Amino acid sequence: MPARLEVQELNAWYGGRQALYDVSLEVEDRAATAIIGPSGCGKSTFLRCLNRLHEETPGARMTGAVRLDGDDLGAADAVSVRCRVGMVFQKPNPFPNLSIFENVAAGLRLLGVRRRDELDQGVAEALLHAGLWEEVEHHLDAPGTSLSGGQQQRLCIARALAVRPEVLLMDEPCSALDPIATAKVETLMARLRREYTVVVVTHNLAQARRVSDRTAFFYLGKVVEVGPTDRIFASPAEKLTENYVNGRFG
Numbered sequence: 101m102p103a104r105l106e107v108q109e110l111n112a113w114y115g116g117r118q119a120l121y122d123v124s125l126e127v128e129d130r131a132a133t134a135i136i137g138p139s140g141c142g143k144s145t146f147l148r149c150l151n152r153l154h155e156e157t158p159g160a161r162m163t164g165a166v167r168l169d170g171d172d173l174g175a176a177d178a179v180s181v182r183c184r185v186g187m188v189f190q191k192p193n194p195f196p197n198l199s200i201f202e203n204v205a206a207g208l209r210l211l212g213v214r215r216r217d218e219l220d221q222g223v224a225e226a227l228l229h230a231g232l233w234e235e236v237e238h239h240l241d242a243p244g245t246s247l248s249g250g251q252q253q254r255l256c257i258a259r260a261l262a263v264r265p266e267v268l269l270m271d272e273p274c275s276a277l278d279p280i281a282t283a284k285v286e287t288l289m290a291r292l293r294r295e296y297t298v299v300v301v302t303h304n305l306a307q308a309r310r311v312s313d314r315t316a317f318f319y320l321g322k323v324v325e326v327g328p329t330d331r332i333f334a335s336p337a338e339k340l341t342e343n344y345v346n347g348r349f350g
Contacts, residue, residue, distance in 0.1 A: 104129035104297040105150070105267055110164035112145050112154055119145045121321045123164070127267075132293035134312035134329065135301045138350035142321040143301045147269050150299065151185035152178045168266060183211065186260035190272040192252035194244030194259075200227075201240040203255055207263040222262055230258035231288050250281025254288065268292060270300040274307065286311055305345060309333055317341045 103126035112120040120142045127133050135143045148154040149162050152173065166173045173181045194203050204223045205213075213219055223240070227233040232254045236247070244255055253273060260268060270289070274282040289311045292298055302308050308315055309329060316326040317336075325332065325341045336342045344350050 103127060104169065105299075106165075106167045107146075107150070108165045108167070110146070110149060110162065110166065112142070112149055112162040113160065114145075114157065115159040119321055120149070120162075123318075123321075123323050125316055125323055125326060127297060127299055128314060129297050130294060131313040132289065132298040132300060132311055134308035134315045135299065135318060136303075136305060136308050136315060136344070137318035138344070139303070141318040143318050144271055146318070147187070147271050147299060147301050150267070150269055151187055152181045153187065179210075183207070183263045184265055185267040185269060186263065186265035187269040187271065188253070188257050188260055188273050191276045192249055192256050194247070194252050194255050196243075196245050198244055199241045200236050200244050200247070200255060203244040204258050204262050207259060211263060223258075226258040226262035227255075229261050229292075230254045231284065232258055248281070250277050250284055253277060253281070253285055257285075257288065257292075265296070267297045267299065270298065272301055272303065274302075274304070282307075305333070317344060319344070 105127035107123060107125045110120055110123040111118065123146060135146060137143055145154060150166055154160050154162055168184060195206065201223055204226050205219050208219055208222045213222065224233060227236060232251060235251060244252065247255060274285050277285065286307065293313065300311065312329045314327065315329045315332040317324045317332065319340060325336055325338045332341065333345050336345060
């Protein structure tokens, strides 16, 4: 598959502490890439650099290039970048004072959509895509926070999908969910990876094997190895990768 997202010599800092070191990585189109590695190895920082969220942290900075279809995202407007590169966070974060409908419509309104029929269609399509429509279609005016944790996370996925991003970033999207909700989100992820370019950070190695096509192993802010998920777990080229996927550290 061709690369959709290209990262070249990415370095990132929090104040004087460097978190990423010369990370170069290609992310394939219409596939899921899992980012694995022990806590503190730079996985979430890497994800936040892909849609310019890293720069929102006081004292944070980055160098290097992130390109989407050849476009330098560092030179683009940050809001437009985050429409093209959506993100779902570790804990569900629906807007607390907005209904289910308005949570999903928020991004559409930001893009200038005002007609009610267009909003209705966009919200319905996003909720359907996120596997939530049948569960909420009769109470779209209810607060987004009234949903269960798993439903809230799928609502946040619908909110990200509503603006039709080209890339979907997912930072530990199941870490706050129970096993049943996790299974539903994983099923959704398996479907989305055939329609979007997906990058998912996970500590759950079994989950990485289930939902990803390619896997990148990070350690101490560097990419140690990247390749097809089956190979990374069955016959990694690097001893450090082998030790990690076999539970010898991390």
